[in-house]
Amino acid sequence: MTQTTEYTAVFTGTTRKRLDEILTRYPTKRAALLAALWMVQEAHGWISDAAMAETAEVLDLTPSYVKGVVTFYTMYHQHPVGETFVQVCTTTPCDLCGAEGVVQALLEHTGCGELGATSPDGKFTVIEVECLGACGFATPVMMNEDFIEDVTPDKVPDLVKKYS
Amino acid sequence: MGYPHKPHEKETVVLSEYFGDAEARSYDGWTKRGGYKALKTVLEMGPSDVIEIVKASGLRGRGGAGFPTGLKWSFMPKEKSKPHYLCCNADESEPGTFKDREIMRWTPHALIEGCAIAQYAIQAEITYIYIRGEFTGPLRVMQSALDEAYERGALGPDAMGSGKRLDMYIHRAAGAYICGEETAMMNSIEGRRGNPRIKPPFPAAAGVFGMPTTINNVETLAAVPHIINRGPEWYKSLCLGNERSVGTKLFSVCGHVQRPGNYEVTMGFPLGELIDDMCGGVPSGRTLKACIPGGSSVPILNKEETESCILDYEGCVEKGTMLGSGGVIVFDDSADMVYQVMRLARFYAHESCGQCTQCREGTAWTVRIMERILAGQGEMKDLDLLLDLSHQMTGTTICVLSDSCAAPVESGIKKFRDEFEAYIVGSREPIMAAAG
């Protein structure tokens, strides 16, 4: 994962227009922060210090305030992640239904080896998350923005292939 | 359940009638099924008349606390001197609960209509629908339904030609269980860290952006159009004996059952029948051991309590637990209750926002002590220590997340003490590595 030193601004052109539209929904600029951070992550894949500074600037906030918010919410990445970010639920209901086996199969087939690590080919990062709100469809797995239900260890190889 | 939705004969299908019916997701499909009639009716009444109808229906909040909905709405100032807001709580993160997701996935317009009616009743110009960030599917469905409702003029500056302004926006969350707590959600909508606020002031006095605000759960709001269309008396009559708990409720059943899913029953339905008849019971060859009937934050029931529990607010309290969000987690005899209680505590430790010492430290220490027990290094006095800790974590913090961690620990030790002791005396093999 290489980190570019040149930072490309996010809030220009159509993205700036989208943000301007979102700003009309709230009485304060600050309230658009979560949406703005989603746009940054969509553009860059993660939220760097430079991105926090840009976001702070467009919303009249301080970079440290923005960092405080970014670090509070678990879905914002503070570091680059694999092309496909994999989130597996292991909370009690899913644990009862065998989530641990799904985690092991994912770690093996993606080549990540351990939780939180990115696979050597840069394609995957696998993490365990708390309840995804789909406990009756154990085990739910998120592959980036795709939400996949009823994953079992034997379905993992095909799933990984699809995203490779 | 299953798709297309074929309800079990014992279900009372109101909210889930169109689950699995893709056509119901579109504006036209929804109006063909009677949609937006209730909103039209309401826009011809006075706001306080709407509140009276909802009060008379007996509807209580489905997000966890069971507070009477009409009464909550009536706390909003009648004289409008400031902007008012409605927040729809679609954060659904309580382990065991996955019902709001189905309402949004299949009947987005039912929720939009419910929000619009509530919004009109409390005289709010804007509704924020706060949806957890992981719900990418429901987020897409809700956004296109909202776009369609605007295009058709059901929402906007002149909602349904009434001259009233009804605006509605989705606020996508970004991963934090605590943001389901209403005051944390308000901070999150304002673009802040999702820390719960000290109450008072209550939201109806000073909520989001410091303005009068009402927060309701998805399922609560989705029930409202039905109440308007069919009348409060009809809703009140959906009752199996206890007049204080009426209407239908979606129960999300998961864990060790043959047919997990969402089941809609009339309040007062027996928990045992839900598990055995509808969900096919525990897997074959297994026996029922325990159940958490209202999402992970409520006390655990043992087998006997589960079999005799009545699913309504008072029925659950009678068994020493709560109806909560209606997330039913079933454990069969293969479940290691010590490990599961630790796993729940770990959830709360992970999700604590860290503002209160009892919660921040209490959840972390609970996990550490439980891990020590699971590593075979526990002592008998650890059980008293856990109970003492839980006691200190209850009723002492800004929000009830702290109490929610204590509930499974206290009830777990009380009801499955022999399993804890087995790890301590060494009659059970440790399943975790000792801490370094």
Ligand SMILES: Cc1cc2nc3c(=O)[nH]c(=O)nc-3n(C[C@H](O)[C@H](O)[C@H](O)COP(=O)(O)O)c2cc1C
């Ligand atoms: C830690 C915590 C998490 C909560 N999570 C949710 C949630 O995900 N969804 C929800 O509707 N209510 C949740 N609640 C309850 C809300 O604070 C609030 O009571 C509810 O949304 C009110 O709506 P109702 O009156 O329609 O039930 C949570 C409460 C606490 C203390």
Ligand code: SF4
């Ligand atoms: S009880 Fe826990 S989650 Fe709630 S405000 Fe206090 S520290 Fe935060």
Ligand code: FES
């Ligand atoms: S526990 Fe896994 S989705 Fe809820």
